[in-house]
Amino acid sequence: MTRRHIRTFAGVVLGVTSLVALAASPTAAGAGTATDAPFPTEFALPTGFLPEGITIDQRPVAYFGSRADGDIYRVDLASGEGEVFSQGPGAGNPTIGLKIDRRGRLFVAGGGAGSARVVSTRSGEILASYQFVVPVPGANNTFINDVVLTPDGAYYTDSRSAVLFHLPVGRRGGLPTQEDVRPVPLSGDWAPTPEGVAPSANGIARTPDGRALIVVASNLGLLFRVDPRTGVATSIDLGGETVVNGDGLLLIGRTLYVVQNRLNTVAVIRLNHRGTAGTVQQRVTDPRFDVPTTVAAFGDRLYLPNARFGIAAPEAATYNAVAIPRP
Numbered sequence: 618m619t620r621r622h623i624r625t626f627a628g629v630v631l632g633v634t635s636l637v638a639l640a641a642s643p644t645a646a647g648a649g650t651a652t653d654a655p656f657p658t659e660f661a662l663p664t665g666f667l668p669e670g671i672t673i674d675q676r677p678v679a680y681f682g683s684r685a686d687g688d689i690y691r692v693d694l695a696s697g698e699g700e701v702f703s704q705g706p707g708a709g710n711p712t713i714g715l716k717i718d719r720r721g722r723l724f725v726a727g728g729g730a731g732s733a734r735v736v737s738t739r740s741g742e743i744l745a746s747y748q749f750v751v752p753v754p755g756a757n758n759t760f761i762n763d764v765v766l767t768p769d770g771a772y773y774t775d776s777r778s779a780v781l782f783h784l785p786v787g788r789r790g791g792l793p794t795q796e797d798v799r800p801v802p803l804s805g806d807w808a809p810t811p812e813g814v815a816p817s818a819n820g821i822a823r824t825p826d827g828r829a830l831i832v833v834a835s836n837l838g839l840l841f842r843v844d845p846r847t848g849v850a851t852s853i854d855l856g857g858e859t860v861v862n863g864d865g866l867l868l869i870g871r872t873l874y875v876v877q878n879r880l881n882t883v884a885v886i887r888l889n890h891r892g893t894a895g896t897v898q899q900r901v902t903d904p905r906f907d908v909p910t911t912v913a914a915f916g917d918r919l920y921l922p923n924a925r926f927g928i929a930a931p932e933a934a935t936y937n938a939v940a941i942p943r944p
Contacts, residue, residue: 656918657697659905662690662936668922670715670763670865671938672723673913680723680738681922681938682712689715689723689736692938694915703741706730714763714820714865714911716771720790724764724771731759733773733784735792745792751778752800763865763911765821765830772801772830772845774818779803781818781830781848807834807841807850816841820866820911822873824892831892833863833875840875842892854894860884865911867919869943874912876921881906883919885944898944905939919943 656677662668667684674680677694687705689712692698703723705712714726722744723736734746749759760776770786770793781801785793809815816834824831830843831853838859841850860875863884867874873895875884882902888895909921922938925931 656694656940658918658940660692660694660697660699660938660940662699662922662938663688663701664935665932666690666936667711667924667931668936668938669711669713669910669924670726671911671913671920671922672715672717673915673920674717674721674738675719677915679913679915679920679938680715680717682715682725684711684713684728684924685932686710687712687725687727689725689741691738694920694940702738703736703743706734706743713761714774716764716766718766718786718790724766724784726761726764726773728762729760731761733761733764733771733782747784747793747795747798749773749775749782749798749800751775751780752802762818763820765823767823767827767830767845772821774821774832776817776819776835779807779815779818781821781832781843781845783845801845801848803832803843803848803850805849806852807843807848810837819864820875822866822868825868825871825888826890826892829892831866831868831873833860833866835861835863837861838863840873840886840895851893853888853892855886855897856894858884858897860886864909867912867914869914874919876909876912878908878910878924879926881908883909883912883921883944901941901944903939903941909939914943917943 670682681690687710689703691702711728713728721738735744762776771784773782783799817836819835822831838861840853862877864878865876873886886895907923908926910924918940
């Protein structure tokens with residue numbers, strides 16, 4: 618039986634008094650011992666940053682992307698200190714979703730620029746850039762929204778076209794060329810509704826068995842299991858529940874966290890092994906949520922950036938990220 622209830626975490630907010638540059642090796646290397654102070658549960662981001670994506674390294678270091686100009690901001694989760702360590706390409710070239718691989722490379726989704734890039738966490742330099750083209754004549758109005766890493770590379774969602782984009786990565790980590798980029802058209806259940814409303818892809822994750830991908834259609838509130846080879850999509854049975862405004866996805870074991878951005882909610886879903894069905898176990902909210910867009914985990918916490926969509930004068934607004942206990 619589906620359990621419907623809301624959990625609210627007020628959290629303990631520890632102030633971040635200043636933002637200073639991170640050392641090459643974050644001070645959090647020894648975090649987690651009995652002598653360490655508790656990690657902060659709120660993190661200030663630069664004024665006008667317009668955060669969207671988050672990814673966390675194996676160390677307690679988080680990376681946030683900017684919708685304003687593509688900057689990437691790095692934060693030591695143990696101290697709350699941070700810096701812009703990678704300058705973005707500028708206005709019109711945002712950083713939306715991003716993920717980090719084991720080689721210390723950030724795979725970045727470029728939003729309305731229709732692009733992707735790979736950034737070194739060591740130097741902040743752009744290692745490679747790619748332009749995505751929808752394989753349908755006259756349909757190149759792309760919005761590259763999110764990315765997931767798999768053993769054979771990276772898969773990106775496009776919120777405006779029924780296609781994923783695959784960046785194949787070599788067995789030794791070699792990055793592909795532009796010619797290697799492979800579009801994966803979506804088919805099967807990924808089709809307009811009887812009312813003519815087309816699914817809008819947003820967040821993406823892997824299934825618990827690792828054999829397929831999970832993509833959320835934000836506007837319809839539906840999850841789809843997608844074969845990465847063929848693009849055939851099958852609706853995931855949630856027992857009548859939906860995840861409207863579904864944005865970022867995070868899979869831990871068989872638990873899928875779905876951020877419902879404008880609802881200021883995280884849906885906690887227990888999936889079966891193949892990712893064909895799931896049960897919404899609970900929906901979590903927090904008074905500090907202000908349109909969170911996506912989620913990453915470290916230890917027993919979830920970390921979410923507040924995008925604050927729809928506020929007046931976003932270029933002058935303050936932004937932050939918050940941490941909550943992981944349900």
